[in-house]
Amino acid sequence: MAVPLFLDPKLEPPLTPLLASSRFLHDLVDGLGSPLNVVVPDRIAENVAGFRSVYRSHHLEGDISFAHKANRSSALVRRLAATGAAMDVASLGELQHALACGFTPDRIGVTGPKEPELFWLAARTGVTVHIEGHAELEFLASLVRRHELPRVRVLLRLSEFSGTAVKVLSRRSRFGVPAAELAGLLDVCERHHEAVEVIGVSYHLDTTSLDEKALALEGCVRAMDECRARGMRPRVIDIGGGFGVNYLADGAQWEHYTSQLTLAAMGRREPLAWRNHSYGLSSEGGTLRGSLELYPSYRPVAGADYLDELLRTPAPTLGRPLATLLLENLYDLCVEPGRALLDQCGLTLARVLETRREPDGTHSIRLAMNADDCALEEHGILMDPVVLHRGKPWRATENATDSFGVYLHGNLCLESDLITRRLVLLPRLPVPGDLLAFVNTAGYCMDFNAQHAQQRPLARKVAAYQGTGGWQWRLDDQYWPIHSAEDAHEV
Numbered sequence: 455m456a457v458p459l460f461l462d463p464k465l466e467p468p469l470t471p472l473l474a475s476s477r478f479l480h481d482l483v484d485g486l487g488s489p490l491n492v493v494v495p496d497r498i499a500e501n502v503a504g505f506r507s508v509y510r511s512h513h514l515e516g517d518i519s520f521a522h523k524a525n526r527s528s529a530l531v532r533r534l535a536a537t538g539a540a541m542d543v544a545s546l547g548e549l550q551h552a553l554a555c556g557f558t559p560d561r562i563g564v565t566g567p568k569e570p571e572l573f574w575l576a577a578r579t580g581v582t583v584h585i586e587g588h589a590e591l592e593f594l595a596s597l598v599r600r601h602e603l604p605r606v607r608v609l610l611r612l613s614e615f616s617g618t619a620v621k622v623l624s625r626r627s628r629f630g631v632p633a634a635e636l637a638g639l640l641d642v643c644e645r646h647h648e649a650v651e652v653i654g655v656s657y658h659l660d661t662t663s664l665d666e667k668a669l670a671l672e673g674c675v676r677a678m679d680e681c682r683a684r685g686m687r688p689r690v691i692d693i694g695g696g697f698g699v700n701y702l703a704d705g706a707q708w709e710h711y712t713s714q715l716t717l718a719a720m721g722r723r724e725p726l727a728w729r730n731h732s733y734g735l736s737s738e739g740g741t742l743r744g745s746l747e748l749y750p751s752y753r754p755v756a757g758a759d760y761l762d763e764l765l766r767t768p769a770p771t772l773g774r775p776l777a778t779l780l781l782e783n784l785y786d787l788c789v790e791p792g793r794a795l796l797d798q799c800g801l802t803l804a805r806v807l808e809t810r811r812e813p814d815g816t817h818s819i820r821l822a823m824n825a826d827d828c829a830l831e832e833h834g835i836l837m838d839p840v841v842l843h844r845g846k847p848w849r850a851t852e853n854a855t856d857s858f859g860v861y862l863h864g865n866l867c868l869e870s871d872l873i874t875r876r877l878v879l880l881p882r883l884p885v886p887g888d889l890l891a892f893v894n895t896a897g898y899c900m901d902f903n904a905q906h907a908q909q910r911p912l913a914r915k916v917a918a919y920q921g922t923g924g925w926q927w928r929l930d931d932q933y934w935p936i937h938s939a940e941d942a943h944e945v
């Protein structure tokens with residue numbers, strides 16, 4: 455018999471003990487509705503510590519900034535404020551939120567597209583501004599002069615790095631100035647030196663490739679030389695985010711699954727997704743076309759380990775490890791992980807409303823949630839949800855001998871409202887009243903796309919933490935770091 459195409463999610467504490475408290479989770483959804491997002495703030499502090507220990511092993515200093523856009527939670531941002539982490543914000547609302555959650559301006563940076571009000575608040579409070587291009591720099595400088603604002607610390611965001619000895623060329627980006635055009639930007643900085651202080655350079659590349667990132671980091675070191683040659687005193691290289699998460703417990707499952715997807719795209723096995731969706735693959739006269747457009751669910755080196763590997767990578771033309779290059783120059787290294795800091799920080803719960811057997815032998819499961827409540831589909835696929843049967847304990851290791859192919863439908867009047875287009879295999883069929891737990895959804899899945907379609911309420915979000923008497927919870931906006939586990943006995 456063929457091996458079932460399970461995609462078992464990677465599960466670590468605190469999500470494992472949280473799932474084991476199935477009764478607690480059922481009670482929460484009974485009281486607060488489905489879907490429900492649960493975040494575990496203490497884990498984000500552990501993830502920061504993981505990045506910090508990589509810094510320490512390379513003797514490096516600098517900010518570990520959380521890219522706020524990956525989750526809107528107040529609990530997570532407040533918990534972070536209680537660590538040594540910094541914040542990377544990309545909108546006026548995010549900046550206000552970071553300030554209100556306890557971040558002082560010296561621990562905040564603004565990136566991305568900016569409106570005049572955002573520039574003003576950043577400059578007024580003394581937040582660092584990442585400059586995306588000439589126009590931004592001119593605008594900021596004139597704003598500072600017109601409103602007599604304090605001098606603003608800026609990082610110059612660069613893109614399109616190219617190597618002389620290597621062929622890798624980082625891709626074009628809507629953000630940042632091509633590294634080759636730095637001189638022009640520095641002319642503008644010099645002209646406005648009383649309004650802006652260049653404290654360093656940055657990049658954020660949307661790629662998993664170490665080679666591309668090594669090239670960019672080395673390009674930043676060269677850019678710092680250019681700044682210094684003009685008498686500037688830059689000290690920070692900010693290498694953005696994109697350290698990634700490993701979502702899957704077992705890499706062999708990913709190999710097996712993606713190879714079967716290829717066969718399905720070529721019509722050599724039954725479909726693995728709704729209406730034979732094939733994630734970018736197609737077949738023309740028996741030849742495979744296209745490429746798999748999926749975030750790699752299995753990433754053996756992700757998060758802080760990915761940073762470690764990058765720092766060990768030799769600079770493409772200068773040869774020494776990148777960490778050495780930074781140390782030699784006494785530069786601070788800044789990182790802006792979004793997804794990676796949210797690894798294992800949350801899950802999304804949905805109530806099963808109906809289970810129906812279809813003529814083709816698959817089952818349709820209708821959930822009290824819709825696709826936008828747990829949105830990963832544009833970039834990847836959801837791992838198998840964990841079934842929390844009502845009134846039964848959940849155990850991490852179920853010996854699955856059976857499997858049921860199910861499609862997970864949402865609650866909107868849309869044919870296309872599927873939580874995942876993937877045919878999901880479950881070891882046991884859920885019944886109405888059971889919960890499906892989508893784990894590790896804190897990074898981008900939870901609230902990035904959530905909306906009030908059909909007047910349906912947005913999912914509530916709660917912060918869960920372990921106190922002396924087991925799991926406790928508060929609504930996300932009622933949580934402050936004095937409620938985390940180690941402090942629980944003090945209040």
Ligand SMILES: *Cc1c(COP(=O)(O)O)cnc(C)c1O
Nearest residue numbers: 521565658695696790791792793
């Ligand atoms: C989105 C973003 C990040 C975070 O990216 P992740 O892949 O979530 O780590 C960091 N920096 C900037 C400028 C971003 O736009």
